[in-house]
Amino acid sequence: EVQLVQSGGGLVQPGGSLRLSCAASGFTFSNYATSWVRQAPGKGLEWVSTISGAGGTTYYADSVKGRFIISRDNSKNTLYLQMNGLRAEDTAVYYCAKVPTRSGSYPYVDFWGQGTLVTVSS
Amino acid sequence: EVVLTQSPGTLSLSPGGRATLSCRASQSVTSNFLAWYQQKPGQAPRLLIYGASNRATVIPDRFSGSGSGTDFTLTISRLEPEDFAVYYCQQYGSSPWTFGQGTKVEIK
Numbered sequence: 317e318v319q320l321v322q323s324g325g326g327l328v329q330p331g332g333s334l335r336l337s338c339a340a341s342g343f344t345f346s347n348y349a350t351s352w353v354r355q356a357p358g359k360g361l362e363w364v365s366t367i368s369g370a371g372g373t374t375y376y377a378d379s380v381k382g383r384f385i386i387s388r389d390n391s392k393n394t395l396y397l398q399m400n401g402l403r404a405e406d407t408a409v410y411y412c413a414k415v416p417t418r419s420g421s422y423p424y425v426d427f428w429g430q431g432t433l434v435t436v437s438s
Numbered sequence: 439e440v441v442l443t444q445s446p447g448t449l450s451l452s453p454g455g456r457a458t459l460s461c462r463a464s465q466s467v468t469s470n471f472l473a474w475y476q477q478k479p480g481q482a483p484r485l486l487i488y489g490a491s492n493r494a495t496v497i498p499d500r501f502s503g504s505g506s507g508t509d510f511t512l513t514i515s516r517l518e519p520e521d522f523a524v525y526y527c528q529q530y531g532s533s534p535w536t537f538g539q540g541t542k543v544e545i546k
Binding site for chain 2: 431
């Protein structure tokens, strides 16, 4: 059974940093790209970032480019999102997501994590 | 950027009814790379359809997707109580990959 278990959310001040983690199990982690998708309170879904299975290729939404860094440790079956320079508009539930291809070039999501809330406020 | 517009915003139907949800793209979706997701309150989304018309694993056959180019449709043939939720389309053919704003299917 595919499982994506997230951790690391919370309250952070504007300009601060936070790192999200996503521990994967039930599939060969390195064979699949993974993404982060977020959802602001009461709003729709927004794609944030994708990383290929091997970790060599990354993609970012313009809204987070230069501030967020996606990475993965295939030896630990874990995906990360390092968020720097956080802004109020980054407040959202962040979902870890499995992509059913290795490259991540055309990423839709076949499995989702449970979500973790990030609140940026003073 | 491909902008996806979903309509209607809210669909009020009775159990057993037929739901037709629309997703229109501002430009042609590459290779019809369009997915549909269902989201219930407090839960993560769930994949229903990929490639415009392919049902995901364990999705009941009352859910079907159709369309190509710029116009796509999700049809739920006979609404079950568990189908009342918000539905999102997503295009994944052109970066940045974008979602529609959602259609809420509510009980009439």
